[in-house]
Amino acid sequence: MTRFNYLFTSTKGLILTAISLIAIVTAIFNTLSGPMVEWGIRDLTVKWLGMDLNPAERAGRIIMLYHTIAMAVVAIEVYMMTSVIPMRKHEQKNINMLVTVGYMLAMVFGLGFAYWGHNFTFHGLFLVGQSLVFFSGVMLAVALNPWKKEYYVTDKDYAHFKSGMDMERMAFFIMTLAMIISAGFGAVTGSFWANGHETFLAEDLIRDPNKTHLQKAIVGHLHIMLTLIAVSITLVVGRWLQFKGIFHKIAMPLMIVGTIIISGGVWSVVWTHMAHTFIYIGSVGVMFSALMLVIFSWNKLIHDNSIELGYKNPNIFQKIKALLHDPIKFGPTWQMVFMNFTVSGVGIFMAIKLEQIFRVWPAREERITLTGHWHILAAIIATIILMYYADIAGLKGKKRKWFGWIMIIGSDVAFASMTIYSMKRLFIPEEVAQQGLMNTTMLLADFGLGALLILVAILLGWKLFDLFDGKGVWTKEAANPELELERTSNPVLNIKRENEFNSEGGEK
Amino acid sequence: MKKLIYLTFVIALFTGCSTDAVFNTETKRIETGVNPDAWVVIPAGPFYYNMHASKENIDYDYEMMLTHVTNQQYANYLNAAYAQKIIKIDSGRVMGYYPGDPYDGYLHEWEIPEGEYLHIPFDKAGSHIKFKDGKFVVHKGYENHPAVMITWFGAKAYADFYGYRLPTEKEWAKAARGTDKRAYPWGDEINEKICNYGSTTNALQRLFGGKIARTSPVGYFNGKTYGDFETEDNRSPYGLYDMGGNAWQWVGDDYPKVHYRYLRGGSFINYEYNIFVWARNSAGPDFYNINIGFRCARDIAEVIDTIEVTEIIEE
Numbered sequence: 001m002t003r004f005n006y007l008f009t010s011t012k013g014l015i016l017t018a019i020s021l022i023a024i025v026t027a028i029f030n031t032l033s034g035p036m037v038e039w040g041i042r043d044l045t046v047k048w049l050g051m052d053l054n055p056a057e058r059a060g061r062i063i064m065l066y067h068t069i070a071m072a073v074v075a076i077e078v079y080m081m082t083s084v085i086p087m088r089k090h091e092q093k094n095i096n097m098l099v100t101v102g103y104m105l106a107m108v109f110g111l112g113f114a115y116w117g118h119n120f121t122f123h124g125l126f127l128v129g130q131s132l133v134f135f136s137g138v139m140l141a142v143a144l145n146p147w148k149k150e151y152y153v154t155d156k157d158y159a160h161f162k163s164g165m166d167m168e169r170m171a172f173f174i175m176t177l178a179m180i181i182s183a184g185f186g187a188v189t190g191s192f193w194a195n196g197h198e199t200f201l202a203e204d205l206i207r208d209p210n211k212t213h214l215q216k217a218i219v220g221h222l223h224i225m226l227t228l229i230a231v232s233i234t235l236v237v238g239r240w241l242q243f244k245g246i247f248h249k250i251a252m253p254l255m256i257v258g259t260i261i262i263s264g265g266v267w268s269v270v271w272t273h274m275a276h277t278f279i280y281i282g283s284v285g286v287m288f289s290a291l292m293l294v295i296f297s298w299n300k301l302i303h304d305n306s307i308e309l310g311y312k313n314p315n316i317f318q319k320i321k322a323l324l325h326d327p328i329k330f331g332p333t334w335q336m337v338f339m340n341f342t343v344s345g346v347g348i349f350m351a352i353k354l355e356q357i358f359r360v361w362p363a364r365e366e367r368i369t370l371t372g373h374w375h376i377l378a379a380i381i382a383t384i385i386l387m388y389y390a391d392i393a394g395l396k397g398k399k400r401k402w403f404g405w406i407m408i409i410g411s412d413v414a415f416a417s418m419t420i421y422s423m424k425r426l427f428i429p430e431e432v433a434q435q436g437l438m439n440t441t442m443l444l445a446d447f448g449l450g451a452l453l454i455l456v457a458i459l460l461g462w463k464l465f466d467l468f469d470g471k472g473v474w475t476k477e478a479a480n481p482e483l484e485l486e487r488t489s490n491p492v493l494n495i496k497r498e499n500e501f502n503s504e505g506g507e508k
Numbered sequence: 509m510k511k512l513i514y515l516t517f518v519i520a521l522f523t524g525c526s527t528d529a530v531f532n533t534e535t536k537r538i539e540t541g542v543n544p545d546a547w548v549v550i551p552a553g554p555f556y557y558n559m560h561a562s563k564e565n566i567d568y569d570y571e572m573m574l575t576h577v578t579n580q581q582y583a584n585y586l587n588a589a590y591a592q593k594i595i596k597i598d599s600g601r602v603m604g605y606y607p608g609d610p611y612d613g614y615l616h617e618w619e620i621p622e623g624e625y626l627h628i629p630f631d632k633a634g635s636h637i638k639f640k641d642g643k644f645v646v647h648k649g650y651e652n653h654p655a656v657m658i659t660w661f662g663a664k665a666y667a668d669f670y671g672y673r674l675p676t677e678k679e680w681a682k683a684a685r686g687t688d689k690r691a692y693p694w695g696d697e698i699n700e701k702i703c704n705y706g707s708t709t710n711a712l713q714r715l716f717g718g719k720i721a722r723t724s725p726v727g728y729f730n731g732k733t734y735g736d737f738e739t740e741d742n743r744s745p746y747g748l749y750d751m752g753g754n755a756w757q758w759v760g761d762d763y764p765k766v767h768y769r770y771l772r773g774g775s776f777i778n779y780e781y782n783i784f785v786w787a788r789n790s791a792g793p794d795f796y797n798i799n800i801g802f803r804c805a806r807d808i809a810e811v812i813d814t815i816e817v818t819e820i821i822e823e
Contacts, residue, residue, distance in 0.1 A: 037780070038707045055691035055784060056559055198560045207790055209614055209765035273615060359616060362756075362771070362797065363790040364782060431798050432634045 003467055006474055010481030011083040012392055013474070014096060018072045018079070019389060020460055021107060025072075027453075029065055029111075035446075051115045060199040064114035064126070070225070071103035071133050074179075076385055077232045078140060083483040083502060084239040085172055086151055086491050091143040092502045098136035105129025134187070137180045144173040150491040157244045158488045159252035167252035168243075168488050172235055174256050178263035179228045185267065186221035189214045203367045207359070216270045224266040226377060227286075231259055233381055234290050237332045240388060241297045242486050251292035258285020276351070287344065294333045298323055301330055327404025328391050332384040338412055342419045343377040361425055372422035376415045383411045386456065392483060393463065394473060406455050414448025417441040533636075535649035535716050538734060542727025544581060544652065546574040548683070548747050549808070555682040559786040561689045564678060572675060572683045573803040575726035575749050576654035576757065577666060579636045579646040582628075583655075585666050586637065586644040594669065596624070597639060600631025604665045606793075614765035618792065626794050627662030628655075634798040653723040654755040654801040660769040660793035663758040663802035674760030675805035677788075680772050684752070685785045686745025692783060693744035693751035702740040703729050703753030704776045705783050711737060712776075722776050722798060723755055752783040755801035767792060775799035 006013040030036065031045040032053070046053060053061070078099045082092040106129030113122035145151075152164035159167035189197060192214060202219045205211055211219070235255070243251070262285070265278025305322035306314045314322060324330055350358050350369065358366045390403050420427070421441035428434045466472035482502060491501050550570050557564040586602060589595045595604045608622035630639050635657040636650040658666075660674075667673050675683065684693045692698055700708040704724040712724060715737050727749040728734075731741040744751045756771040768790040774783035777799050781787065791800075 034779075055696060055781075056561065056689065056786075058781060059559065204788075207616075207766065207768055209617075355616065355618075360792060360795065362795065362800075363768075363788075364778070430633060 003474065006478040006481075008100065009093070009096070010478055011079050011096075011483060012477040012481055014079045014100060015076050015389055015392065016463055017100075018076045018103070019386070020463075021104075022069055022072045023456055023460055025065075025069060025107065025111070049115075052117050053115070057114075057199075059201045059204075061114040062201065063199060064110045067130070068103075068107040068110045070229075071106045071130065073229060073381070073385070074133060075099045075103040077229065077236065078136060080236045080388070080483065081140065081172060081176075081232070082143075084236060084485060084487065085144060085169060086487050086489050086501055087143040088500055089502050091139070095136050095139050095143060098132050098139065102129045102132030102134075102136060106133065130187070134180065134183055137176060137183065141173060141176045141180060144169060144176055146170040146173050150494040151489045152494065153488055154490045154493050155244070155488070157248070159249040166488050167256065168235065168238070168248070171252050171255045171259065172232075174259050175228055175231045175235065178259055179225065179232075181267070182221060182224040182228060182263065185217045185270075186225070189217045189221070203371050206366060206370065207363055213270050220266045220269040220275075223374075224263055226374060226381075227262060227266070228259070230377065230381055231255065231286060233384055234286075234293065234336065237384060237388065238293050239487070240391070240483070240485055241293070241300065241329065241333070243293055243296055244486075245296065247292040247296035251289040251296075254285045254292070255289035258282045258287075258289060262286060280351075283344070287340075290336050294336055297329075297333045301326065326400070327408055328387050328395065328400055331387045331404050331408045334408060335380050335384050335387075335411070338415070339377065339380050342415045343373050343380070346373045346419060346423070357426065365425060369422040372418055376418060379411065379415065383407055383452070386459075390459065392477075393459070394477075395459075403455060403459065406451050410448040410451035410455070412448070414445045414452070417444040417448065421445065532716075532722075533647050535647075537649040537651065538716075538725050538728065540652065540725050540727040540730060540732065542575060542730060542749055544573070544575045544578045544726050547571040547806070548574050550679070550683050550746050553687065555685060555687050556689045557678060557681055557786075559784070564682075566678060566682055569808045570675075570679060570805055571808060572679070572746075572748060572805050574747070576755055576801045576803050577663075578652050578726055579655045580651040581655065582658065582666060583637050583644040583646050585669055586628075589665070589669055590644070595627060595665065598624075600639075601629045602627040602662065604661060606661050606664075609762055609767060610764070612765045617765055618767040620767055620793060625661040626659050626796070627665055628658050629796065632657065650723075652725040654726055654750070656723060656755050656798050656801045657796045658758075658801060659796045660758050660791075662796075664760070666802075667760075667804045670804070672804035672806045674758055674802060676761050677759045677770055677772065679805055680751075680757065680759050681785060683746055683748055684744050684773070688745070690745075691785065693748070693785060694740075694742045698752075698780050698783060699740075701729070701738060703742045703750065703783065705753040705774060706777060706779045708753075708776065723801075724776070726750060726754070728754075752785070753778075755799050756789055756797075758800065758802040760805075766790075769793045771800060 007017045008014065028045065028049070031041045033042070036042050045051070079096060082095050105125050109122040109125035109129065113119060113126055146165055146169040149164075151166055151169055153160040153166045161167065161170075193199070197214055200215065200218075202222055205215055205219065238248075238251070259282070261278055262282025265275050265282050268278060269275040302314070302319045302322045305325040306318065309318070309322055309325060311318045311322065346369070350373075358369065387404065387407055390400065390407075395403055418441070421438060424434050424437050424441070425431070428437055463474075466474055548571060550566075550572055552566055552568050554563055554565045556562070586595065589604075590597070595602050597603070603624045604627050606620070606623065606625045609620040611617070611619045611621075628637065629635060630637055630644070636647040636653065637655065637657075638645055638647070664674055690696055692703075694702060698705070700711050704712065708724075715735055716724075729739045729742040730749065732739055742752065743749055751773055753774055754776060755773075756775045757773045759770050759772055761770060769792070771789040771791065772787070774787055782789070791797075
């Protein structure tokens with residue numbers, strides 16, 4: 001297998017490619033805002049790359065930028081799903097190919113349109129790219145069809161319906177379906193562009209009592225897409241951590257019902273103020289489902305690592321040591337717990353105290369809190385993906401520990417600091433006294449994010465150098481391109497046909 | 509070595525987390541040569557409004573203040589209004605009557621009934637106007653800085669007292685942008701020499717001394733050089749100073765379905781995207797902050813001694 005095939009056809013290579021492209025885009029476009037502007041870095045980037053930054057088009061540029069990054073993140077999740085969920089090989093290949101071409105077109109031409117003048121051929125190709133990602137989603141939904149009998153569970157320890165239908169597969173299917181419909185909310189509204197629909201950032205609409213249906217559709221779109229990306233990664237992580245048993249059987253129905261209610265709730269934002277009630281109810285289902293995964297995985301980590309560490313009857317301290325023994329596997333579920341303090345908790349607190357606190361603050365401060373908490377959610381999802389990728393890449397020993405702990409501590413310090421920063425008026429109402437808190441939180445956020453960026457740069461640098469080695473790690477990954485884990489069903493066992501499914505390991 | 513690094517980090521955290529007010533009560537008085545009592549005529553006609561540059565029209569001439577209302581101007585007003593018993597002092601706060609807003613009962617809308625409302629707290633750190641020996645006085649050196657910590661009620665009361673009004677959002681936007689599609693009142697580029705915004709802090713702190721430089725004197729960015737700091741002229745197409753940066757400016761509109769009042773222009777705290785002529789902020793009418801001030805508008809017909817903008821520029 002050539003390097004090209006490894007990077008563009010194997011699951012592990014495709015994930016690496018997408019992470020690398022996101023890293024490059026983030027590194028470049030990161031220089032256009034925040035302190036980089038004050039340090040003069042933005043001017044250098046703009047001059048060096050010949051960018052055209054019309055101030056009036058800033059909102060449009062930001063929209064294009066995070067769409068391009070989101071498409072690549074969705075692609076990573078699709079690669080993971082087509083590998084961990086049993087399906088036919090041709091389905092996997094077609095879906096992966098479509099989503100790869102799609103996100104790359106969207107990324108290259110979306111950014112080209114937004115930051116280097118307005119070539120409308122580029123904009124057309126950006127739309128083509130997004131459409132391909134959309135159609136790969138449709139194909140994924142078809143491939144995930146949980147009613148196909150060959151995908152019924154073969155191990156009754158996995159959540160299943162009476163018939164044997166795989167509940168986890170159903171959860172993936174519902175999430176994919178919801179994402180396709182939710183993408184439509186953005187696409188329909190976006191297609192009105194140039195027909196009178198004006199570009200806007202959702203956070204600029206807060207406090208506006210006269211939102212149009214299209215504006216509400218966009219607000220719903222961005223919230224549900226991020227939520228479904230979180231649902232998706234939770235399900236994938238569950239598979240990676242071999243989620244099964246009673247907690248799996250409690251979690252999957254909750255995830256299915258929660259995803260349906262939360263999606264329906266968000267879609268109904270366009271028509272009713274009651275939407276938030278549905279969203280809260282749906283969120284409870286999804287979050288309880290994630291809690292089941294956390295409980296399961298922590299028990300499993302304590303159990304498995306205690307054996308590895310030689311503890312026969314571990315006491316509480318040994319259990320904690322066992323839990324923290326492998327930060328790469330502990331990290332994703334810890335981030336799900338931590339998320340409650342920086343995202344869900346903040347969101348619920350804001351909703352409860354909206355009138356008494358947040359709507360008393362100036363809109364620009366409410367806006368910082370709003371954008372802060374969903375930026376943090378997006379970043380937490382990124383850290384979970386990166387930790388899974390570190391596992392896929394085969395980090396072992398001290399490297400694995402250093403990577404895991406820096407990722408966890410760096411991100412959590414940064415996210416906690418940003419949460420406190422965004423809500424500083426809550427702790428220190430008088431702005432004249434906030435400077436100390438602002439300085440400290442900014443310093444800690446920079447420290448945490450800086451550590452993360454260096455860490456990711458080292459990981460990607462290592463993978464890049466490895467590609468130059470004819471016998472590098474990449475050759476092993478290329479030879480065994482699928483994610484190695486237990487799957488909920490075994491279609492080969494079910495229909496007695498071999499060489500047809502993605503779950504048979506290795507290249508055939 | 510490890511212990512030393514750890515100790516340094518902890519000390520940095522604790523000292524950084526101090527919640528002491530970082531606030532100057534005295535500063536070096538800087539003369540800018542710009543007259544805050546001056547007004548500028550904004551002619552009737554079409555203009556581009558908001559980020560999407562939609563075409564709007566104002567079919568009457570009006571006038572806007574050349575600069576923000578200064579601390580000295582506001583203190584003078586408070587003394588006059590207090591003498592006439594138009595305002596009251598209550599526990600370190602200036603209070604005044606407001607007849608109330610129409611209430612639509614819309615989701616998240618607060619009812620603003622007739623009553624006495626806060627105009628300015630003079631006992632709070634951040635306010636440069638104090639009540640001393642029966643008179644309102646200004647912190648030394650801050651006389652020609654924009655009056656901040658003023659609520660919308662306080663801004664409106666000032667305007668009403670002199671027969672002026674707060675500009676509407678559209679009046680404000682036209683005065684800031686003129687008739688083209690520029691992003692900032694002075695053009696399409698921004699830097700730390702052209703207005704007082706987030707990136708200017710270090711330069712101003714060095715010049716003004718003290719802990720943290722916040723507001724700058726009105727009209728400070730006029731092309732003059734102060735010490736070794738060379739400013740650029742930030743006048744809008746009609747000649748108004750500081751329509752971007754320094755302190756947010758209350759506008760007068762009371763829109764249906766909301767109790768919020770709106771703010772334009774950005775402030776010394778904000779990044780550049782808050783300085784855009786279309787950037788908008790909002791807060792309840794009783795909200796005050798160290799970066800919120802205002803300027804007034806008035807109808808041409810009521811004007812007696814108009815100072816033309818060209819005369820001001822020559823000054």
